[in-house]
Amino acid sequence: MPNYMRSRLANGINLFIHPTVKFKTILVQLIFHRALREDDVTESSLLPSVLQRGSVNYPNRMAIAHRLEELYGTDLISGVTKKGERQMVTFALDLVHDQYLPGESSLLKKSLEVLSDVVTNPVLDGESFKEDYVTQEKEQHEKLIKGLINDKIAYSVERCLQHMCENEPFGVFKYGSVERLKAIDGAKLYRYYRHFLRESRADLHISGDLDAAEVSALAQQVFGFERGVEEALAATTVQKNIGDVRYVKEELDVSQGKLVLGYRTGVTYADDDYFPLLVYNGILGSFPHSKLFQNVREKASLAYYTYSRLEKHKGLMLISSGIEVDNYERALEIIHRQLSDMTRGDFTKEDLENTRSGLRNQFLVEEDSQSLVVNRVLDDMLVGREENTTELLKRLDAVSREDVARVSANVCLDTVYFLTKKGGA
Amino acid sequence: MxxxxxxxxxxxxxxxxxxxxxxxxxxxxxxxxxxxxxxxxxxxxxxxxxxxxxxxxxxxxxxxxxxxxxxxxxxxxxxxxxxxxxxxxxxxxxxxxxxxxxxxxxxxxxxxxxxxxxxxxxxxxxxxxxxxxxxxxxxxxxxxxxxxxxxxxxxxxxxxxxxxxxxxxxxxxxxxxxxxxxxxxxxxxxxxxxxxxxxxxxxxxxxxxxxxxxxxxxxxxxxxxxxxxxxxxxxIYPSEPAELGQDFVRQELVVSQPLLNLGFKERDLGYQGERLFKKELTTNLVLDVVFGSSSKLYNELYEEGLIDDEFDAGYVAEKDYGHTILGGKTVDADRLLERLTVGIKVAKKNGISAAQFEHYRRKAMGEFLKSFNSLEFITNNFLAYHFRQINFFTYLDVLQSVTLADVNSRLHQHLVEDSMVRSLILPKNSYSHPG
Missing domain, CATH: 3.30.830.10 (Metalloenzyme, LuxS/M16 peptidase-like)
Incomplete structure (x- = not known):
């Protein structure tokens, strides 16, 4: 990994400082780790929105927004993401480095103070969040849950995963459910928040042109709040043995059908076989030179987009494609053929080498993005990988045709999901 | 050379x-x-x-x-x-x-x-x-x-x-x-x-x-x-009249809630270069004051549940056409329209203060600086502005050249009701949320 310094604040928050001179900004990410569970995700994904409604020093949304604008448009963004069977709740700051602002010398400190106030010092009504804030944010959150349908590509992928992993934590939707949302009120959410803040594993990443000692002291000062004992987190389960392929069709009044195929690979980022799997997925479908793009799109003209991607912490692979509903059988047949070609080792040396070069490029350019660097470190931490880019590239270089064949033998189709027109195929 | x-x-x-x-x-x-x-x-x-x-x-x-x-x-x-x-x-x-x-x-x-x-x-x-x-x-x-x-x-x-x-x-x-x-x-x-x-x-x-x-x-x-x-x-571009084709358009799609966009058609056209750039930056400052996330209007609409945090406003400046488009998802398009229309009237009555103007200009400056991390952002903007006879590097200078009088006159001249189009997407009633 590009160099960073890791330490621990007195309250147990892991601090990662990434010194780099090439960016104009400082990026801060405060990440809370939660187990991905039906009885937790609704609360954990609602919480950041309620916190952003007001803190003691900035008591409403408008006051927070106004202060951030004053700080040269510092962004404060929260979000939730799934990494395997963990829910990551992230609060991020993106701000201009002082050296580009004549007369400014402490924008990071001022921005961190806003973040800290929002996350650790919410405006309260006794032992409860303000009820009107919670009620309004519950309404917004319900719209967010129901709004998944507005993006048909994301919707079809999520529905496929929900069917495929219906009996596993991974099948849980990251924004939770409307039913659980209904039961939440200000007092309950505040109790949850106390536990969340004190007992979740938490990482604080700060990236930019920084003095590590100075920033570490600043982080200790701003995020010195008291915490308890961290909750243990279960490892992600990786299922390998599956029964018959499950076929799911859903009808909506749409113009284009969405075909999503979910596979079990049995391999995650923790395994040595992850690199052969990455190459496998690359030859199959993650580039324009890949088999899916060349055969489904360029040769058969069936689709505009068609790709495969890995869920690297859960050991899954997904293929997604937008097609004319009448072409369902044809597209499926062509996709199946690409997978069987892979299993038979029917790909050229050029396919292998082009994919290797493309992946190498992807690893290298991560260093040009502060958020991608943080994301890599987060992925590494989750699986206990301690290798820098050079070492990862060595692993990539070592992948042979036989390695690809070995991982391809374990790639098993689990679920075929098709979003189709009303009365369509 | x-x-x-x-x-x-x-x-x-x-x-x-x-x-x-x-x-x-x-x-x-x-x-x-x-x-x-x-x-x-x-x-x-x-x-x-x-x-x-x-x-x-x-x-x-x-x-x-x-x-x-x-x-x-x-x-x-x-x-x-x-x-x-x-x-x-x-x-x-x-x-x-x-x-x-x-x-x-x-x-x-x-x-x-x-x-x-x-x-x-x-x-x-x-x-x-x-x-x-x-x-x-x-x-x-x-x-x-x-x-x-x-x-x-x-x-x-x-x-x-x-x-x-x-x-x-x-x-x-x-x-x-x-x-x-x-x-x-x-x-x-x-x-x-x-x-x-x-x-x-x-x-x-x-x-x-x-x-x-x-x-x-x-x-x-x-x-x-x-x-x-x-x-x-x-x-050859046909000559475009100042008036609108239609002032209202709607379509039904499979969505979870209605979407409302308002468009304002530009009438001050026919030039490129720095003058066009200044008009664009001036308009975006106006939109930020009236509809931005720290504006009174935005926060009232948010608290009433009429908008969500994706609500947005932006201006497009070309030689032969230009428009502002604002809006987003809503639970009640009629009510949102009414509130936005009144909000614009109130904004015009109040005008933009010197403090507001400086505040948003400072934010715009910071956002410009931040975006220079991205090679894609730099390239796409530099080229798009180049074809409009604008040097993107002059952004901060042009931003500094905008005056309080400029933003106030732009507010009155641009956000006018007879240049406004409403575009609406309504949910097809056949759809219900699964699970």
Whole structure:
């Protein structure tokens, strides 16, 4: 990994400082780790929105927004993401480095103070969040849950995963459910928040042109709040043995059908076989030179987009494609053929080498993005990988045709999901 | 001759040179970056659908979606697929077409010289066959179908089709399933000959590179092709009346809640360069004061549940057209419309204060500085502004030249009710949320 310094604040928050001179900004990410569970995700994904409604020093949304604008448009963004069977709740700051602002010398400190106030010092009504804030944010959150349908590509992928992993934590939707949302009120959410803040594993990443000692002291000062004992987190389960392929069709009044195929690979980022799997997925479908793009799109003209991607912490692979509903059988047949070609080792040396070069490029350019660097470190931490880019590239270089064949033998189709027109195929 | 433009505050330099017969080349060195990002763009977009082909005297009217179709087809030549050749170099290539330009690009870490030649070679080598053109129709048809299901896309194009009576900005960039069926290789060659001459193109290179060597390589690549000088390209845009085509348009789609967009049609048109840039920055300051996330109006609407945090307002400034579009998802489009209309009236009555003006200008400055981390952002903006005779590096200077009087007069002049279009997407009643 590009160099960073890791330490621990007195309250147990892991601090990662990434010194780099090439960016104009400082990026801060405060990440809370939660187990991905039906009885937790609704609360954990609602919480950041309620916190952003007001803190003691900035008591409403408008006051927070106004202060951030004053700080040269510092962004404060929260979000939730799934990494395997963990829910990551992230609060991020993106701000201009002082050296580009004549007369400014402490924008990071001022921005961190806003973040800290929002996350650790919410405006309260006794032992409860303000009820009107919670009620309004519950309404917004319900719209967010129901709004998944507005993006048909994301919707079809999520529905496929929900069917495929219906009996596993991974099948849980990251924004939770409307039913659980209904039961939440200000007092309950505040109790949850106390536990969340004190007992979740938490990482604080700060990236930019920084003095590590100075920033570490600043982080200790701003995020010195008291915490308890961290909750243990279960490892992600990786299922390998599956029964018959499950076929799911859903009808909506749409113009284009969405075909999503979910596979079990049995391999995650923790395994040595992850690199052969990455190459496998690359030859199959993650580039324009890949088999899916060349055969489904360029040769058969069936689709505009068609790709495969890995869920690297859960050991899954997904293929997604937008097609004319009448072409369902044809597209499926062509996709199946690409997978069987892979299993038979029917790909050229050029396919292998082009994919290797493309992946190498992807690893290298991560260093040009502060958020991608943080994301890599987060992925590494989750699986206990301690290798820098050079070492990862060595692993990539070592992948042979036989390695690809070995991982391809374990790639098993689990679920075929098709979003189709009303009365369509 | 190489011209150097330096921005002290940004701590960036861009080297510029015009290479015969008229290609504008820009190099922005980014020390320490691993990635090199290069875009080769033609000043040819979806709105260029009527023109006079070089050497002919009759006007040609081409089917909608030709510029985008041509973009797809340039990726193939006699040797096959261009993607494969970039892949061999470990690079990734792509392209996009908008209303005004077509851009071809790659990003790489190694083999920069080879990639740069490959980009220039494939863009300068059109190869269209009957077969390959027919094959592309199925692919683009699926691209069009994909956007037909995209409510954000539909509300936007519905709005433009209502706002404009004549101007081709009212037509979808990719055209329609019917219009692309009329495209053949002859029309592609005619467009290519007219618009893909170096003097109608620009090249932007950003990354840890040596500007002198890049310039020399580009010159060598261009000079061996013996281009003749290009006469003036005669583009024909219909004259667009000030009034709206329609003031209301609606469509039903499978969505979880209604979407409402309001559009304001520009009347102050016909110029490019710094004046256009200043109008754009002035308008965006006005929109930020009235509709931004720290405005009173935004926060009231949010608390009432009428908008969510994706609510947005933005302005587009071109020589022959311009518009503000604002809005987002809502539970009650009628009520949101009423509140926005009243909000604009109140904003005009109150005017913009000196404190508000300075506050938002400071925010705009910070946002501009932050965006210079992204090689893609730098390139896309530099080229898009270049084709409008604007140097993007002057952003902070132009922003400083805007006055309080400018924003107040713009507020009154631009956000006027008789230039306003409403575009609405309603949920198809057949849909209910699963689970």
């Amino acid at each position: 190489v011209r150097l433009l330096e921005n002290q505050l940004l701590k960036e330099k861009v080297y510029m040179r015009q290479i015969a017969p008229g290609l504008e080349v820009f190099v922005l060195p980014k020390k320490g970056y691993v990635k090199k990002y290069v875009t080769y763009a033609a000043n040819f977009g979806s709105i260029d659908s009527r023109f006079i082909v070089e050497g002919e005297d009759k006007e040609l009217s081409v089917p909608d979606g030709v510029a985008h179709f041509l973009e797809h087809k340039l990726f193939e030549d006699e040797e096959g697929n261009v993607f494969d050749r970039f892949a061999r170099l470990g690079a990734s290539s792509n392209a996009f077409t908008n209303f005004n330009n077509t851009a071809y690009l790659f990003s790489c870490t190694d083999y920069f010289t080879e990639c740069l030649d490959l980009l220039m070679d494939f863009v300068q080598t059109p190869y269209f066959t009957l077969e390959s053109v027919e094959k592309e129709k199925g692919i683009i048809e699926q691209e069009i179908r994909m956007y037909e299901d995209n409510a954000q896309w539909r509300i936007f194009f519905n709005l433009l089709a209502a706002m404009y009576k004549e101007h081709p900005v009212r037509v979808d960039i990719a055209g329609t399933v019917e219009s692309i069926r009329q495209i053949d290789k002859d029309v592609l060659y005619k467009c290519y000959r007219t618009f893909y001459h170096p003097s109608n193109m620009a090249l932007f290179v950003v990354g840890d590179v040596d500007p002198g060597r890049v310039m020399a390589q580009v010159e060598a690549n261009i000079s061996k092709r013996n281009y003749k000088e290009l006469g003036e390209i005669k583009r």
